[in-house]
Amino acid sequence: MLTPLDPNDLPAVLEICKAAMPNDEITADILLEKTFASQGAERAFHRGYRGTDGHLSALIWAASFESTAGRMGGIRILAVRPQDQRKGIGTLLLKPAEAYCWASGAAKIWMMAMPGNYLTAGIDASYLGSLAFVESVGYVHTGTAHDYACDLSILHETATRLRERVPNEFKIRRATFRERSRVINSAKLLIRGAEEEIECALRRTPPGVFLCLCAKQLVAFIAIEGNNPGTGSIGPLYVCKEYRRLGIGRALILEGMKDLYSRGYHKSLLPWTAPILSDFLYRELKARKVRTGLIFKKSSS
């Protein structure tokens, strides 16, 4: 039987997600951020599947969002308990969730990689069953997301050395919550879909957003823990086109890492990282690739 989820279901949802996605770090706080505490949660589509004994054994959470390419649908979470897989429950949950996304005007549906507030950046490349499932229900592999982890103990030496390379006219500083509208409006224009992460990061104490300004103009920003609280995540990061290759991106990453360190973290995570940064991450920050996620989408036509 399919029924809407209730906040009281979250402990059971956590158990299902941990069992179904064993390589992903999922906590109660993260799940709350993806579900009932997410922006527009009241308009999202969610269903749980209960067997005859009434126990929750699978769930789906879907929503629609505005991207640079128009309205999109996103399956943020789809998880079936391992012992209940291969019984048609995933397909049963997916059908009404997709109908909801198409009815909202979505041109495409993103699977397990919903920009703005994602549980995981794509499906972990080791989840062979999940990959076979999404292909069987019409999703197409469109990209690959790489997550990197950095040990923060190397930070002081590296930060001082690299910071000096940003030209003097650029000033990097922490954003204040009072600047919320300005920062969110700029982010919407520059990297649409990232607003929820920026809002989330701005609400942390102290705010987890750093800005790079040139003559008072906002030219770049980075959010710290905008997504997946407790994992030490860094991003989104954006540098306006005309200011790239000046070292601003790496200075912002380092600023974010310092911020995480001061919040008590020993490790930072850079999820869904731009491939052009991989050399810098390996070379200067001794980063390790900790996850490869495959991005799948389905088109309406």
Ligand SMILES: CC(C)(COP(=O)(O)OP(=O)(O)OC[C@H]1O[C@@H](n2cnc3c(N)ncnc32)[C@H](O)[C@@H]1OP(=O)(O)O)[C@@H](O)C(=O)NCCC(=O)NCCS
């Ligand atoms: C990715 C991005 C943030 C980089 O910002 P940036 O300020 O141009 O980056 P930096 O100048 O600090 O470059 C740092 C390192 O990244 C690599 N790099 C950056 N741009 C590169 C490019 N176009 N080609 C090859 N390597 C590149 C280099 O290793 C560089 O170090 P180097 O200059 O010593 O060789 C920027 O291109 C951007 O905003 N892109 C769009 C949004 C995005 O993809 N965000 C990242 C999500 S994680």
